[in-house]
Amino acid sequence: MQPSGLGLPASLPLLLSAAFAVLAVIFWMTLRWMRIQSRRLGASSNPQLAAAVSEPRVFRGHRGEISGIAFSSDGSEAVTGAHSHQWLDADAIVWRIPDGRVAQRLHGHEVAIYSVAYSPDSRLIATGGGGVVKGKGWIYDHAIRLWDREGRQVGKFGDDLFFVRALAFSPNGRFLLSGSVNSAPIARPSDGSSLRLWSLETRTEVRRFGIYDKGINSVAYSPDGRFVVSGSHSGDATGAPGTTKVSTRIYRRGETAPPGVEAWSGEQVVARLVAEGNQALVAGLRSLLSSMSPEDRISYSVEVGRHSGHSTIRQWDLASGDEMTAFDCTSWINDICYSPDGTRLFSFGFDGVSCWDAESGLWLSALEHADVKLANCGALSRDGQLLAVGTGGRNELGAPFENCFARVFRTSDHSVVRTFALKRPVQTLSFSPDGARLMTGGQFGEVDLWSVFG
Numbered sequence: 108m109q110p111s112g113l114g115l116p117a118s119l120p121l122l123l124s125a126a127f128a129v130l131a132v133i134f135w136m137t138l139r140w141m142r143i144q145s146r147r148l149g150a151s152s153n154p155q156l157a158a159a160v161s162e163p164r165v166f167r168g169h170r171g172e173i174s175g176i177a178f179s180s181d182g183s184e185a186v187t188g189a190h191s192h193q194w195l196d197a198d199a200i201v202w203r204i205p206d207g208r209v210a211q212r213l214h215g216h217e218v219a220i221y222s223v224a225y226s227p228d229s230r231l232i233a234t235g236g237g238g239v240v241k242g243k244g245w246i247y248d249h250a251i252r253l254w255d256r257e258g259r260q261v262g263k264f265g266d267d268l269f270f271v272r273a274l275a276f277s278p279n280g281r282f283l284l285s286g287s288v289n290s291a292p293i294a295r296p297s298d299g300s301s302l303r304l305w306s307l308e309t310r311t312e313v314r315r316f317g318i319y320d321k322g323i324n325s326v327a328y329s330p331d332g333r334f335v336v337s338g339s340h341s342g343d344a345t346g347a348p349g350t351t352k353v354s355t356r357i358y359r360r361g362e363t364a365p366p367g368v369e370a371w372s373g374e375q376v377v378a379r380l381v382a383e384g385n386q387a388l389v390a391g392l393r394s395l396l397s398s399m400s401p402e403d404r405i406s407y408s409v410e411v412g413r414h415s416g417h418s419t420i421r422q423w424d425l426a427s428g429d430e431m432t433a434f435d436c437t438s439w440i441n442d443i444c445y446s447p448d449g450t451r452l453f454s455f456g457f458d459g460v461s462c463w464d465a466e467s468g469l470w471l472s473a474l475e476h477a478d479v480k481l482a483n484c485g486a487l488s489r490d491g492q493l494l495a496v497g498t499g500g501r502n503e504l505g506a507p508f509e510n511c512f513a514r515v516f517r518t519s520d521h522s523v524v525r526t527f528a529l530k531r532p533v534q535t536l537s538f539s540p541d542g543a544r545l546m547t548g549g550q551f552g553e554v555d556l557w558s559v560f561g
Contacts, residue, residue, distance in 0.1 A: 163555035166207040171196035173548025175223035176537040184210060185546055186232050187554055188220030199223055199234050211258035217248040224274040233283055235271025251285060262310050273326040283307055284335055286323030302337050316423045317430055325442045330449045336422045338440030360402035370404035420454055432468040442484050447491040455485030460496055474521055478510055484535045488542035494518050495545055499532025513547045515559055527557050
């Protein structure tokens with residue numbers, strides 16, 4: 108070893124650099140440990156932040172915004188899809204659960220994927236695309252594609268659909284329901300193509316439901332397969348003949364109704380409905396009355412006929428194609444799902460989370476939590492015991508993201524089970540079939556798998 112001009116070893120700069128690197132690593136690990144300890148202390152002192160310190164299993168493979176997540180029926184796999192305005196992210200990815208290994212890449216869409224779904228027996232995967240406009244050109248893409256478990260494409264249809272944002276298989280696995288944004292250059296808004304039913308045997312269209320002036324964000328089948336429901340960001344402009352539209356509001360003890368609004372006891376409302384012959388509304392009102400105390404009052408209004416309420420939740424009879432219920436909801440709906448017994452509907456959107464009577468359309472309750480007043484997405488566990496809500500956003504372009512969480516609640520009392528903290532907004536989420544895991548998707552390709560019960 109040769110000494111330097113100052114009598115020091117020539118290798119001293121290298122030794123100092125190595126020492127600084129080791130100190131930097133130790134410093135970073137210490138800060139990380141302190142952050143984790145701080146989060147643990149905060150979670151233990153605040154039950155609503157319980158389990159926010161949980162670390163997810165991170166799945167890497169997407170670059171765009173995650174737009175769809177679905178689990179196979181046995182929970183051994185999950186499929187995700189994404190889209191992006193900056194780059195193409197046109198492959199759906201099938202992941203092994205829980206280790207996160209890529210089982211299949213479903214390659215076929217030209218531009219992006221906006222929705223994914225598994226068939227009830229998990230033998231088929233459906234993906235929704237739809238093309239995109241580039242300048243004055245149109246990138247063509249068969250909007251709906253079917254894949255088998257080996258990743259082979261086995262069908263494609265719906266080439267005149269645009270942005271297929273929602274897909275749902277029928278409970279018997281014979282049909283596929285699609286919800287789209289009806290603004291493609293080759294699909295007129297007036298043709299009613301936003302909500303369609305497809306035969307999986309013939310790969311052909313079976314029925315179209317109603318007219319939607321804007322896009323559909325979510326669709327669902329009732330558990331018995333008799334009805335379908337859609338959630339959108341704008342309702343129909345004309346309504347439907349024979350639709351019963353119901354508005355309800357409970358005024359708790361001590362609250363007063365606004366001027367001009369009449370409010371009655373639950374017994375008075377039931378008596379009035381019976382006198383009017385509205386037996387269906389009486390049945391739907393029973394569950395609402397069970398949540399009322401004798402001192403509570405309820406106001407309600409009923410309109411039968413052609414309405415212009417722009418309802419964003421609409422329920423249809425599958426056999427006849429008739430609209431059964433237009434719910435008294437005009438806010439943007441991002442997700443919608445039935446309870447396991449089909450008697451309730453849960454909606455997630457710009458007014459937070461609401462529960463509705465599926466038969467009558469009566470509003471039953473809201474999830475009263477300050478941080479879920481705007482829900483990006485939501486899901487119900489298969490047994491109906493748990494409710495998950497994804498939130499997050501920013502007030503203006505360039506501002507930092509706020510309220511980026513996935514929260515799990517009990518449906519029985521709306522208590523918080525788990526709170527998962529993320530760096531960016533939660534765009535979509537899904538429970539595993541057993542409800543033990545929750546998968547979340549973010550704006551920049553993030554796919555995280557969380558343990559619901561620790």
